[in-house]
Amino acid sequence: MNSPAADIVRLLTVRGETLAVAESLTGGLVAAEVTTVPGASKAFRGAVTAYATELKHRLLGVDITLLEQHGAVNPQVAAEMAAGVRKALGADWGIATTGVAGPDEQDGQPVGTVFVALDGPFRPDSGSAGGGKVEALRLNGSRAEIRMESVRSVLALLREELAGEHGGNERAQDTEQNGGF
Template identity: 55%
Template sequence: MKPAAEGVIAALVERGLTVATAESLTGGLVCAALTDVPGASAVVRGSVVAYATELKASVLEVDRELLARGGAVQEDVARQMAVGVCRVLGSAVGVATTGVAGPDPQDGQPVGTVFVAAALEDDVVVRRLALAGDREAIRLQTVTEALACVTALLG
């Protein structure tokens, strides 16, 4: 995970971009991975941990009807979280995580269903993941995939 975070920080510094995270199931782990890299303060703006569905709407401005129709574990929710955190924290790049780490299914989705997203202006990359393992493994895999999503966006 550390090499991936280092790569993201280096790419952001090189391009003169800032980043913020909007996290649900990872509870701040993506931001923690980024801020573990020396020099991260030059590009990391902060994080919104919107664990509760209501916070996704009230803080990150995810569409309330979308959340009411299908819950928090959806591709469009991840997309809107990534875009929303850019607005809320004033960053160029937003990265978002939403999904089910377990132990129980949520919003009709099985454990291991995760969406990660990265946004830069009008360009948004969203990935649907079907992860295996226990709660900790799913959360750590999500961090790795979220960082990979940012790397793909910055490509």
């Protein structure tokens, strides 16, 4: 069975589409996972590791008021990171991670609070609403385990979206996709 990253690269390559990644708590691990796949350069545009909160605004266009009022560990921040990296790097798809890996809470959020997001193209022909999706996670374990599960979760979110549009075998099918948040 292929890894989620291998499936993503294969699906994107078949479609002639590209991916950009915005990372916070995962610190580059998502990009590293994608680029382990041979041929990733056909689909992977690049990544922004915006670990510092102000970089989420400056590099990814996350609303400064949102960051000031709610902090970086927030579902809307994740959504804006995914949309921002997609725009900044000129990709068809953007995915993002933000959260608290520990050892201490952040922005009033407990360790293990993670948000993963994707932003993709509108597809009227496939029934997909396009746009963004955000998934809230409550993870347990060590800092390393929380970070690795965040990588797995954001890749699974994108793989499900891509495979859902093609039934996992590149054949389009009439499947209603969940759009919005």
